[in-house]
Amino acid sequence: AMVDKGNYRHFMAKEIHEQPDVVARTLAHYLDLNAMTTKVPEGLPFDFANLQRVVITACGTAFYAGLVAKYWFERLARLPVDIDVASEFRYRETPLDPGGLALFISQSGETADTLASLRYCKAEKQHIGAVVNVKESTIARESDVIFPTIAGPEIGVASTKAFTCQLSVLASMAVMAGRQRGVLSADDEGRLVRALTETPRYMVDALKLEPQIERLARNLAKASDILYLGRGSSYPLAMEGALKLKEISYIHAEGYAAGELKHGPIALIDETMPVIVIAPYDKVFEKTASNMQEVAARGGRIILITDQKGAAAAGVETMETLVMPDVPATIAPMVYSIPIQLLAYHTAVFMGTDVDQPRNLAKSVTVE
Numbered sequence: 425a426m427v428d429k430g431n432y433r434h435f436m437a438k439e440i441h442e443q444p445d446v447v448a449r450t451l452a453h454y455l456d457l458n459a460m461t462t463k464v465p466e467g468l469p470f471d472f473a474n475l476q477r478v479v480i481t482a483c484g485t486a487f488y489a490g491l492v493a494k495y496w497f498e499r500l501a502r503l504p505v506d507i508d509v510a511s512e513f514r515y516r517e518t519p520l521d522p523g524g525l526a527l528f529i530s531q532s533g534e535t536a537d538t539l540a541s542l543r544y545c546k547a548e549k550q551h552i553g554a555v556v557n558v559k560e561s562t563i564a565r566e567s568d569v570i571f572p573t574i575a576g577p578e579i580g581v582a583s584t585k586a587f588t589c590q591l592s593v594l595a596s597m598a599v600m601a602g603r604q605r606g607v608l609s610a611d612d613e614g615r616l617v618r619a620l621t622e623t624p625r626y627m628v629d630a631l632k633l634e635p636q637i638e639r640l641a642r643n644l645a646k647a648s649d650i651l652y653l654g655r656g657s658s659y660p661l662a663m664e665g666a667l668k669l670k671e672i673s674y675i676h677a678e679g680y681a682a683g684e685l686k687h688g689p690i691a692l693i694d695e696t697m698p699v700i701v702i703a704p705y706d707k708v709f710e711k712t713a714s715n716m717q718e719v720a721a722r723g724g725r726i727i728l729i730t731d732q733k734g735a736a737a738a739g740v741e742t743m744e745t746l747v748m749p750d751v752p753a754t755i756a757p758m759v760y761s762i763p764i765q766l767l768a769y770h771t772a773v774f775m776g777t778d779v780d781q782p783r784n785l786a787k788s789v790t791v792e
């Protein structure tokens with residue numbers, strides 16, 4: 425079927441704005457909204473209770489979704505996760521105990537390195553699970569069980585809605601795993617499922633920051649390097665933010681774990697380099713705030729993405745603060761994806777790049 429841009433200037437803008445809808449649709453597939461429980465997919469060939477660990481493999485944005493999932497699986501289900509980019513995993517010859525779960529995340533389901541990793545894990549007698557958007561893809565076909573994202577066709581080369589749908593699937597799976605492993609009580613599950621169902625509504629709120637982000641992007645477009653910082657599940661988001669910006673604006677950006685700053689990159693800080701800090705007011709906020717103060721003390725220009733409590737507790741002067749809705753910690757990665765995507769998008773629009781078809785990039789990388 426033909427997909428058009430509707431009233432949007434680019435597919436990427438349309439896809440960013442579709443997120444509350446497609447995330448709701450995806451979540452409805454994994455959550456029972458009457459019983460307030462997760463829905464275990466029919467014919468699931470393994471039980472999370474019997475797993476020793478999960479191995480996750482993916483590329484690019486899908487890899488960052490997997491990294492967020494590592495935080496969820498380990499915290500909510502006490503299930504250890506090994507994760508690597510597919511181009512490394514496939515040549516590492518990782519020893520795997522038979523009967524383990526190998527999870528592959530891919531929008532297209534055709535990424536060559538991810539597929540090669542899948543075949544390696546199959547030969548090593550793993551259960552093969554795939555979080556895919558294209559259900560008729562090779563990765564979907566070669567998997568034992570598919571966890572579909574219901575994002576609809578994603579046309580923009582920069583992945584947006586596929587990412588938040590991947591996160592929605594993986595968060596639901598982590599809650600399911602936590603329940604099956606007896607880490608979460610029925611009450612815990614109910615509370616987490618309720619939080620997940622609120623994601624689309626909070627995404628709608630986050631989208632309202634667009635005019636402020638557009639003004640800010642005018643400024644960012646002048647930078648030649650931008651640093652993104654985050655801690656905990658905001659760390660993969662920092663890397664995703666940097667990737668998105670690089671892809672479509674061609675501005676050099678790096679995502680770093682906030683605590684790693686003083687181990688090197690702090691040497692780069694001066695008044696010319698914007699530092700984007702992703703920091704919801706969560707358990708690690710105070711730690712991130714002290715990293716931010718280190719940046720401020722060296723004249724760094726801070727753009728803080730946080731909520732009201734975080735804005736009040738930051739203790740630094742920022743160049744700009746984006747005040748997000750106050751959201752439950754588990755769903756923050758989905759909701760905080762919105763300002764990160766909008767920042768990259770509007771910066772690229774200001775620079776006049778080909779947002780939907782950036783230079784040198786293909787939508788799906790089917791060569792090695």
Ligand code: AGP
Pocket residue numbers: 483484485486529530531532533534535538581582583584668671786787788789
């Ligand atoms: C994301 O914006 C990228 N264009 C890219 O990193 C992408 O996520 C990666 O190539 C993986 O693609 P897949 O999800 O189709 O496997």
